[in-house]
Amino acid sequence: MYPFGLATAYPRNRWYIAALSAEITQTPFERMLLDVPVALYRTEDGRPVAMYGRCPHRFYPLALGRVEGDGLVCGYHGFKFAASGKCVRIPAQNSGANFEQPTYPLEERGTYTWIWMGDPKLADPSSIPxxxxxxxxxxxxxxxxxxxxxxxxxxxxxxxxxxxxxxxxxxxxxxxxxxxxxxxxxxxxxxxxxxxxxxxxxxxxxxxxxxxxxxxxxxxxxxxxxxxxxxxxxxxxxxxxxxxxxxxxxxxxxxxxxxxxxxxxxxxxxxxxxxxxxxxxxxxxxxxxxxxxxxxxxxxxxxxxxxxxxxxxxxxxxxxxxxxQRELLARSDRAAAAVRERIKEMILAEQPSQASEPAPARDLAG
The missing domain is CATH 3.90.380.10 (Naphthalene 1,2-dioxygenase Alpha Subunit; Chain A, domain 1)
Structure with missing residues (x-):
């Protein structure tokens, strides 16, 4: 993929802006972020949450559901997922499930809310600009x-x-x-x-x-x-x-x-x-x-x-x-070329574990 000749043109292990903080409310909405549909919402106490945006039951967009307490309820069959991603209610069987929907670390910093969609073990908030x-x-x-x-x-x-x-x-x-x-x-x-x-x-x-x-x-x-x-x-x-x-x-x-x-x-x-x-x-x-x-x-x-x-x-x-044709670079491209090299190094550093989408949730429902 241009300009790096790699499968992707961006690294995942960074804090990216997910939304203006004012955009995130108790009405969920979906935003594509790094090729992943993400449902963004606030819990009743105002905490922002980012959850993988497809219900694992029939892959209905979770952002078309509603917020209930700290959780998100799917608008298709009523499955409820806590802010942690755990499935806490399946109405048809009067129980939850041993199942966790992927969620992503968020840091709300004034004007912007930042999201980490790479390796969660590397999500250090001090690296936000x-x-x-x-x-x-x-x-x-x-x-x-x-x-x-x-x-x-x-x-x-x-x-x-x-x-x-x-x-x-x-x-x-x-x-x-x-x-x-x-x-x-x-x-x-x-x-x-x-x-x-x-x-x-x-x-x-x-x-x-x-x-x-x-x-x-x-x-x-x-x-x-x-x-x-x-x-x-x-x-x-x-x-x-x-x-x-x-x-x-x-x-x-x-x-x-x-x-x-x-x-x-x-x-x-x-x-x-x-x-x-x-x-x-x-x-x-x-x-x-x-x-x-x-x-x-x-x-x-x-x-x-x-x-x-x-x-x-x-x-x-x-x-x-x-x-x-080969790209023609001018003297004024010195900074852009240096930046490209840095970004390419970031992408290559992630190659061994990089995937195009996050691993699917563990299906342990029963």
Whole structure:
């Protein structure tokens, strides 16, 4: 499978965003995650649960059932499964069964709820991308957006897109100043939790800067702009807005004379050729300006939808095209190539035990 030549294009042993936390309620719903149908719901006490989404009796979608207490009741024959997955009631025989439906570890962290669908013994919550690194749900920061897009393309196409921003003046040609990315100097650096791409480029005041900071912050003449992309893993990427008067202290924290805005990209494979794209923006300025937050969200959504359209055009023929001719890489692909190598290593590390779906539940009913 492109681009790795392996059976899959993503690793399973990662924390992926399953849903916006606000999406999960006591009304169950189904979401395809890593080629698996998952029923998501909350128990009566508010705890989120992720359960394999097919009833083992007749394979009816469990999300079409209802929540009862902490359990999920199938809407076909009334089988009830506790939040642990155990079958606690079969109405036709007035009992439960020695049977456990697969469930998946969840971690609810503010805006997002994360799911682990790999080896449960490796599910360490400390490996979730660090919110403090990008201002998500942090004091002194505002969050806007918070929405999900569906991409009809494999997740790696989105990651490649995020790691090579030289597409800006072409795909996002309505955004002023995109040509500067064609002249940028690229630097890759290792951080404790991410691989960082820093792009340095000459620039001047643009209407986008005025939109962010206001006309009173205007400066004349050419300055050096910096843009930062952090790859935390195949599940999450952060890109910054323009950083002016960039400085970096000994611990790698960014500072600027203007406020900082980050664009957050949650990348969750749905199926082999489709992706959930979780989008949000964070900022440490104008944090009480809801109208500005809405305007930023609307601008951001237009840009992301252009990326979605581009990827949707690539996916249908990418497998055949990659067989017909060798992929041509440019100097600007340095970061994307490094990220691909990391992801391929993650996939290969899982190969001995990797399966396309979780093992079926043990059928011990009687």
């Amino acid at each position: 660090p919110y403090e690194d990008f201002g998500l749900d942090q004091p002194g920061w505002a969050v806007s957006g918070g929405y999900r897009l569906e991409i009809n393309g494999r997740s790696q196409l989105l990651i490649d897109n995020l790691m090579d921003l030289t597409h800006l003046p072409h795909v996002h040609h309505h955004v002023p100043g995109g040509d500067a990315y064609l002249q940028s100097r690229h630097t890759l650096s290792e951080r404790p939790r991410s691989l960082r791409l820093t792009q340095e480029m000459p620039g001047t005041w643009s209407p986008f800067f005025e939109f962010l900071w206001g006309a009173d912050q205007r400066f004349d003449g050419e300055v050096m702009l910096h843009q930062v992309t952090d790859f935390y893993g195949p599940e999450f990427v952060k890109t910054s807005g323009p950083l002016i008067d960039f400085a970096q202290d000994g611990e790698g924290h960014l500072s600027t004379s203007h406020g900082i805005v980050y664009f957050l990209h949650g990348v969750t494979p749905a199926m082999a050729h489709s992706t959930h794209f979780f989008c949000a923006q964070t900022r440490n300025f104008r944090i009480d300006d809801d109208a500005f937050g809405q305007a930023l969200h609307e601008l951001d959504e237009v840009i992301r939808m252009q990326d979605v359209v581009a990827i949707n055009h690539v996916e249908p023929d990418v497998e055949r095209s990659s067989q017909v």
